[in-house]
Amino acid sequence: MEVNVKKIYVNEDRCLGCHLCEYYCAFAHSGQKDMVKAFSGEAKPQPRLTIEEGDSINFAVSCRHCETPLCVESCITGAMQIDEDGRVFVDESRCVGCYTCILVCPFGSVIPGKEKAIKKCDLCIESGNPACAENCPNLAIIYEERE
16 A cells, blocks of 8 residues: 655755755754754754765755665664654664664665664654755755655
8 A cells, every 4th residue: 555645855956055954954853942052062963864965966865755665674673663654763762773774775864873873854743844845945855745
């Protein structure tokens, strides 16, 4: 059964490589209400996506929330899971930091966390909409459902 889920899509022709998506992502997961305070402390918040810059193209690398995610299939503890809406997420309390998910992700969108658990895009499910898409100044990152 195929589940249609809203996903993040990147239009690389529109990406300026400004890295604002990384800052807003990190801020959204920092637990702070003030961006200046979030980035001025000793423990800098970590983004869950990265910008890859090229000579003529820039691209935001983020979890694709695959229909058949290799990260979930390879997770030795069951920390990588799929929710009822088809979103791939990590249960950080179960992650042992073996990084198998990082090795098998074909898109390079699972990254080591500063603590033991890995980090990946969770579509900002706690706030409703991904911070990267809501704050992209050139609309290079969009959050929508497609067939």
